[in-house]
Amino acid sequence: MRVLLSSLIRGVSVFFIIQPLAYGQPEGDDEDHDDEIEEIVVTSTRSRQSLEDMPTRVEVITGEELGEKANMKPGDIRMLLNENTGIQVQQTSATTFNSSIRIQGLDGRYTQMLRDGMPLYSGFAGGLGLLQVAPLDLQSVEVIKGSLSTLYGGGAIAGLVNLNTKVPNSEPETSFLLNRTSAGGLDASAFHAARNEELGGTLFASWNESTAYDPADIGLSAIPEFERWTINPRAFVYFEDDSELRVGITAVVEDRTGGNMDYIKGRPVSNPYFEDNRTERLSSQLEFTRELGNGTLNLRNSLGHFDREISIPDFVFAGTQESSFSELHYVLPQGTSEWVMGMSLVTEKFRQRDAAPGFSHDYSQRTLGAFVQNARPLTDTLSLETGLRVDRHSKQGTLALPRISFLYEPRDDLTIRAGGGLGYRNPTLFSEDAESLQFRNILPLDQDLTEAERSRGLNMDVNYRYPLPNGEMLTLNTLLFYTRVDDPQVLLPQGENYVFAQPSGYVDTRGAEINLTITQGDFKLYLGYTHANVREHYATGVTEAPLVSEHRLNSVLMYEREDDFRVGLEAYYYSPQLLGDGATGESYWITGLMSEKLFGENISLFINFENISDTRQTRFDTIYTGSLSNPQFRDIYAPLDGFVVNGGIKVRFN
Secondary structure (H helix, E strand, O other), X not given: OHHHHHHHXXXXXXXXXXXXXXXXXXXXXXXXXXXXXHOOOOOOXXXXXXXXXXXXXXXXXXXXXXXXXXXXXXXXXXXXHHOOOOEEEEEOOOOOOOEEEEEOOOOHHHEEEEEOOEEOOOHHXXXXXXXXXXXXXXXXXXXXXXXXXXXXXXXXXXXXXEEEEOXXXXXXXXXXXXXXXXXXXXXXXXXXXXXXXXXXXXXXXEEEEEOOEOOOOOOEOOEOXXXXXXXEEXXXXXXXXXXXXXXXXEEEEEEEEEEEHHHHOOOOOOOOOEEEEEEEEEEEEEEEXXXXXXXXXXXXXXXXXXXXXXXXXXXXXXXXXXXXXXXXXXXXXXOOEEEEEEEEEEEEEEXXXXXXXXXXXXXXXXXXXXXXXXXXXXXXXXXXXXXEEEEEEOOOEEEEEEEEEEEXXXXXXXXXXXXXXXXXXXOOOOOHHHHHOOOOOEOOOOHHHOOOEEEEEEEEEEEEEEEOHHHOXXXXXXXXXXXXXXXXXXXXXXXXXXXXXXXXEEEEEEEEEEEEEEEEOOEEEEEEEEEEEEEEEEOOXXXXXXXXXXXXXXXXXXXXXXXXXXXXXXXXXXXXXXXXXXXXXXXXXXXXXXXXXXXXXXXXXXXXXXXXXXXXXXXXXXOEEEEOOEEXXXXXXXXXXXXXXXXXXXXXXX
């Protein structure tokens, strides 16, 4: 299947570049395309309300900001998320870059990652999800922090990230991106979209590769050698009754090898350490929307096949994850109120190949859920949103998940949001701790004897806007948060093996996010601060959670001449982090410079200097103990790739 999938991706990619889609422009449609691009449509809450009127706090990355971050890492979305307050990308492998998303200090297993509202990156695929998404076809990225289990069920304890892809508009769009890095990386992406009155289509293809890179000259790769192909065609059918059908398929194949540099480069070496990841991802997406009565009926379905093989010396972990997501929901406006109600079915099955006796991790689970949500104004200044979800899990039984949010607007320049809810997660093998061990020597998890990890969370958000002279604006936003997770899943050593346990106790995180934005003429200053105090409360006492930077500072100064030139300076601070071995990592700064020159509306050249100070964990700390042929890796808490320059060209035709 791997050969067929790889051939399909290469063939369709070549066809796409040579022969773009051409449906033509709908007759009589003269809407301005740029206005459509700037419009923010939030899909993760399923609501028709505008972003400003939602009691739920939603952060949306769109437009120029999305393009700027994509220029810095055109091959994946790590930087797109890591530079936001409250979010930290945690690297789980020292040699292959495998990573997860931490929101407000909680482990990545508590963050749900969606694409167009459908979960495609969970379970066995979670450790590579961030690395296998090239951002050229993204329309927006929505981030909701805090429990959103009312709409999405288990997994969204810390929050969710929803990647919204572009849809065809009245004018055809074709874009290409080519990027090269000083670390040996190469990214090539292409996107095309077009439609007429009855049909539309989009096609996205990307090729990403890199040579192995070792800036510390320690003989181990900080950036692995990899090659990845991605293809995502989608078809859109527009019916006369305002119904719409979207059908798509995504295919990804990747080979990723890290470890001993001599081994990767094919040189003779005895007893080399290596980590090889070979993955195949094939998923389908279907969405049907129809105006029904006074509301909108929406049907969604996705099927996923993910095959992965991890090879390290003397050990192979391989398996296939089959998953499905189906949902039917109805959005019904009633005067100033709005109802969202629906049902969903989520299934997941993992089958391990060639497992050693006593170490088989096969499992299957399904969840049938029903949910209802209502948003309504209580007064001219106060709005309320309530929700309830009831899940019937094949292993955990029935779980009820209520949620409530308030929006208070006492003045035009002041907005206050507050809310809270319950959440849960069904424990599985797939977590950061297990990923960092390549799943070796981990005893099977008995799901029949394992309790769900349950959470409760609260947050309050205050947003203040102060007008400056000449129509400029100062915006100050403060978010206070608290989340508690009961019966957390912990991986503990047991002799030569590891076992999952749920010690009596809980993990909680509390803190604040502060964001300040000032716009003055052609300059824009952004300052962000995150305080995350994460503690583990067990019978043995209260301890600090590892791999959490309690204090983080984000700062960006941008100068931009519209439709001409932009340059930005960035600086990010990370406070010391407790490591799994009891040591404390060093604090550090990361600085960077990005620039882009536009030539008319169609062409831009960009160059970025990332991590100018060459901050690397290998400069002030070790990343492994033992020998090079049998390294025992320590936690990775700082960059390993150091100073990297990347530059390229973007071409867009409308």
